[in-house]
Amino acid sequence: xxxxxxxxxxxxxxxxxxxxxxxxxxxxxxxxxxxxxxxxxxxxxxxxxxxxxxxxxxxxxxxxxxxxxxxxxxxxxxxxxxxxxxxxxxxxxxxxxxxxxxxxxxxxxxxxxxxxxxxxxxxxxxxxxxxxxxxxxxxxxxxxxxxxxxxxxxxxxxxxxxxxxxxxxxxxxxxxxxxxxxxxxxxxxxxxxxxxxxxxxxxxxxxxxxxxxxxxxxxxxxxxxxxxxxxxxxxxxxxxxxxxxx
Amino acid sequence: xxxxxxxxxxxxxxxxxxxxxxxxxxxxxxxxxxxxxxxxxxxxxxxxxxxxxxxxxxxxxxxxxxxxxxxxxxxxxxxxxxxxxxxxxxxxxxxxxxxxxxxxxxxxxxxxxxxxxxxxxxxxxxxxxxxxxxxxxxxxxxxxxxxxxxxxxxxxxxxxxxxxxxxxxxxxxxxxxxxxxxxxxxxxxxxxxxxxxxxxxxxxxxxxxxxxxxxxxxxxxxxxxxxxxxxxxxxxxxxxxxxxxxxxxxxxxxxxxxxxxxxxxxxxxxxxxxxxxxxxxxxxxxxxxxxxxxxxxxxxxxxxxxxxxxxxxxxxxxxxxxxxxxxxxxxxxxxxxxxxxxxxxxxxxxxxxxxxxxxxxxxxxxxxxxxxxxxxxxxxxxxxxxxxxxxxxxxxxxxxxxxxxxxxxxxxxxxxxxxxxxxxxxxxxxxxxxxxxxxxxxxxxxxxxxxxxxxxxxxxxxxxxxxxxxxxxxxxxxxxxxxxxxxxxxxxxxxxxxxxxxxxxxxxxxxxxxxxxxxxxxxxxxxxxxxxxxxxxxxxxxxxxxxxxxxxxxxxxxxxxxxxxx
Numbered sequence: 070x071x072x073x074x075x076x077x078x079x080x081x082x083x084x085x086x087x088x089x090x091x092x093x094x095x096x097x098x099x100x101x102x103x104x105x106x107x108x109x110x111x112x113x114x115x116x117x118x119x120x121x122x123x124x125x126x127x128x129x130x131x132x133x134x135x136x137x138x139x140x141x142x143x144x145x146x147x148x149x150x151x152x153x154x155x156x157x158x159x160x161x162x163x164x165x166x167x168x169x170x171x172x173x174x175x176x177x178x179x180x181x182x183x184x185x186x187x188x189x190x191x192x193x194x195x196x197x198x199x200x201x202x203x204x205x206x207x208x209x210x211x212x213x214x215x216x217x218x219x220x221x222x223x224x225x226x227x228x229x230x231x232x233x234x235x236x237x238x239x240x241x242x243x244x245x246x247x248x249x250x251x252x253x254x255x256x257x258x259x260x261x262x263x264x265x266x267x268x269x270x271x272x273x274x275x276x277x278x279x280x281x282x283x284x285x286x287x288x289x290x291x292x293x294x295x296x297x298x299x300x301x302x303x304x305x306x307x308x309x310x311x312x313x314x315x
Numbered sequence: 316x317x318x319x320x321x322x323x324x325x326x327x328x329x330x331x332x333x334x335x336x337x338x339x340x341x342x343x344x345x346x347x348x349x350x351x352x353x354x355x356x357x358x359x360x361x362x363x364x365x366x367x368x369x370x371x372x373x374x375x376x377x378x379x380x381x382x383x384x385x386x387x388x389x390x391x392x393x394x395x396x397x398x399x400x401x402x403x404x405x406x407x408x409x410x411x412x413x414x415x416x417x418x419x420x421x422x423x424x425x426x427x428x429x430x431x432x433x434x435x436x437x438x439x440x441x442x443x444x445x446x447x448x449x450x451x452x453x454x455x456x457x458x459x460x461x462x463x464x465x466x467x468x469x470x471x472x473x474x475x476x477x478x479x480x481x482x483x484x485x486x487x488x489x490x491x492x493x494x495x496x497x498x499x500x501x502x503x504x505x506x507x508x509x510x511x512x513x514x515x516x517x518x519x520x521x522x523x524x525x526x527x528x529x530x531x532x533x534x535x536x537x538x539x540x541x542x543x544x545x546x547x548x549x550x551x552x553x554x555x556x557x558x559x560x561x562x563x564x565x566x567x568x569x570x571x572x573x574x575x576x577x578x579x580x581x582x583x584x585x586x587x588x589x590x591x592x593x594x595x596x597x598x599x600x601x602x603x604x605x606x607x608x609x610x611x612x613x614x615x616x617x618x619x620x621x622x623x624x625x626x627x628x629x630x631x632x633x634x635x636x637x638x639x640x641x642x643x644x645x646x647x648x649x650x651x652x653x654x655x656x657x658x659x660x661x662x663x664x665x666x667x668x669x670x671x672x673x674x675x676x677x678x679x680x681x682x683x684x685x686x687x688x689x690x691x692x693x694x695x696x697x698x699x700x701x702x703x704x705x706x707x708x709x710x711x712x713x714x715x716x717x718x719x720x721x722x723x724x725x726x727x728x729x730x731x732x733x734x735x736x737x738x739x740x741x742x743x744x745x746x747x748x749x750x751x752x753x754x755x756x757x758x759x760x761x762x763x764x765x766x767x768x769x770x771x772x773x774x775x776x777x778x779x780x781x782x783x784x785x786x787x788x789x790x791x792x793x794x795x796x797x798x799x800x801x802x803x804x805x806x807x808x809x810x811x812x813x814x815x816x817x818x819x820x821x822x823x824x825x826x827x828x829x830x831x832x833x834x835x836x837x838x839x840x841x842x843x844x845x846x847x848x849x850x851x852x853x854x855x856x857x858x859x860x861x862x863x864x865x866x867x868x869x870x871x872x873x874x875x876x877x878x879x880x881x
Contacts, residue, residue, distance in 0.1 A: 133880065136338035179855050179878055180345025225828060225857025226874035282874065290827060291871040293379060298880035 124310025134300030137178035138185035146172030230280035242269025275301035354834035356400030357433030374838030374846035378871035388422035408445035450515035510548030518543040524631035525603025685718035752799035796835035
């Protein structure tokens with residue numbers, strides 16, 4: 070139900086983004102042509118050169134360090150990505166881009182309220198195989214960095230027990246983008262709407278969750294924190310997204 | 316595949332995947348901060364019942380705490396520490412009723428600390444029935460589980476069942492036992508005439524039977540060392556020979572060990588019941604005497620365990636003496652005077668003490684300055700060396716009357732009673748008298764009942780006959796350091812004070828969090844090092860840890876102690 074709610078929220082947002090892109094179209098240089106020498110009517114412009122996508126990412130995190138923050142080892146995220154096709158030959162193309170994933174979750178850990186959030190910024194390197202009006206399949210590698218923040222409120226601590234940490238992260242995934250509309254006008258460069266799904270493995274470097282109260286600067290109090298073990302946000306994930314290309 | 320179908324498929328898959336997985340149930344269980352904490356010689360033990368474990372916190376360098384976690388049985392019932400603070404006994408009820416093969420039996424977990432490093436190890440003893448209470452042998456050989464007056468934990472229960480553990484040996488199940496290889500523990504049902512066990516007392520080693528006549532000696536009767544378990548029920552008294560509790564059964568239907576001896580206090584013809592209380596055992600191993608009084612009459616009962624008639628299951632049998640003391644006594648002790656052994660009984664309603672000669676029941680009344688109701692022997696603390704006669708400290712606890720304390724010198728008490736009492740005035744009613752360990756065992760700490768807005772306690776020097784008051788702004792809780800060098804006063808806010816017994820000057824301190832209880836424990840990282848652990852029973856437990864020997868500016872706050880990963 071939560072997933073459905075998020076998707077419903079994303080789709081209108083994506084359409085809004087697409088409309089904005091449509092207005093900007095005249096200023097976009099048509100810099101990428103797989104076959105620049107061919108007559109314009111023979112160019113398949115369905116994949117576009119720019120692409121913006123927004124969606125929902127669900128990750129399955131079996132790490133024991135994730136136990137205090139989730140009751141079901143699942144981590145939901147909002148995904149936003151932009152890419153541009155830089156290279157195309159025949160049905161193949163290569164499109165690098167930037168992606169941002171953000172998610173947060175919470176639970177109770179032995180009766181204490183706990184929360185966990187993560188922002189992941191990655192450079193996506195995407196190889197595509199185009200299938201005409203049916204869209205394209207792709208493989209994606211996305212190295213980057215993730216900012217994790219874990220927090221637990223325990224009544225015995227003067228301040229919440231917390232830790233924030235930047236960590237190396239990367240994703241490997243494969244997916245399929247299905248061209249929703251318009252599908253048949255192959256030679257016209259115009260905004261097109263896509264639905265896509267992908268699955269893969271996400272990896273974030275493990276981090277020792279030594280949480281400590283964030284005492285005010287200058288405090289002379291000596292306080293020991295709590296060691297919750299190693300949190301490794303690693304596991305299979307899927308992503309469902311809507312995209313606009315232009 | 317059409318678009319709606321693909322979308323539905325993806326959504327269904329996502330929902331299915333999202334619903335799988337789960338975390339260890341450990342994280343779902345809130346910590347019960349009303350759960351028990353126990354101070355051991357070198358660790359503080361916290362029972363984490365929902366996670367079926369005891370967590371030991373040991374002092375480390377720079378006031379850090381190191382953690383040891385030991386499993387215990389399901390459903391914690393009670394726990395007790397050994398007098399030396401090196402053993403923690405944890406009784407668990409198990410899963411009742413047992414329904415699956417994963418359900419646990421009731422059990423006793425014995426957690427033993429290494430006396431040098433305080434590293435812990437544990438031994439588990441399974442039981443057949445869940446019992447709620449524990450009695451611990453002061454010498455560290457036995458532990459006994461019993462139900463007592465606690466509400467039963469299973470639907471139907473025998474309140475007269477006791478389970479005897481020899482904790483110097485490992486667990487032996489009943490299935491693995493044989494008449495020559497007894498189980499450990501052994502269980503038995505105490506013969507009952509309607510009563511149930513209320514209080515258990517372990518005797519010191521006694522040479523029994525006592526008072527063997529020349530004829531009996533000629534007939535081959537010989538005394539041998541015994542440990543006894545004396546059970547006060549609410550209507551009678553039972554005596555179990557612990558030394559022979561693991562002997563082969565007399566018949567296939569009988570339990571292991573010799574049959575217990577029941578001392579009935581009612582005739583069986585009337586409805587009046589007498590409940591034994593205040594039981595004491597003569598420490599002289601050759602006397603074989605036990606004394607007690609009851610809540611329903613004015614007698615002091617003394618038993619001597621003399622040779623039994625031939626054919627009896629036990630080789631000793633109690634010979635009973637009743638001595639009226641004029642009114643209900645409140646406390647009794649075996650004392651040594653220049654005229655020999657006596658039973659001293661305090662009779663507060665008459666403001667007297669009565670000395671009873673145990674053989675002939677001859678009594679001597681000693682008038683007291685106040686209605687003292689409690690008594691403890693302080694002979695070694697007062698005389699500083701072994702003595703043939705005793706000195707008793709008398710006080711009246713919980714009466715709301717400021718009656719002070721008195722030292723009762725018992726050497727000439729029988730003949731010159733008027734010269735034997737020395738009174739020390741204390742301005743407030745006494746709540747409790749706390750012992751101080753050697754080398755300051757000449758001191759007693761008198762906790763007084765809280766006054767209006769302020770309070771005080773007294774450090775009583777039994778040698779100097781002085782009582783130094785220490786005032787506090789609020790009602791104070793007191794903890795005496797096991798090494799006898801200092802004490803701690805605290806409230807349930809963050810106020811804490813160290814009182815060194817050498818100077819008696821309080822050193823005020825502040826904990827970082829509200830204090831529920833404090834423990835002064837040995838710190839193995841330094842020779843003679845000690846840590847003061849002020850527990851905070853909030854959240855998942857916290858603690859403020861001080862260097863107990865030099866606490867100023869040494870505090871470290873440890874938080875979320877039971878939140879560590881499982």
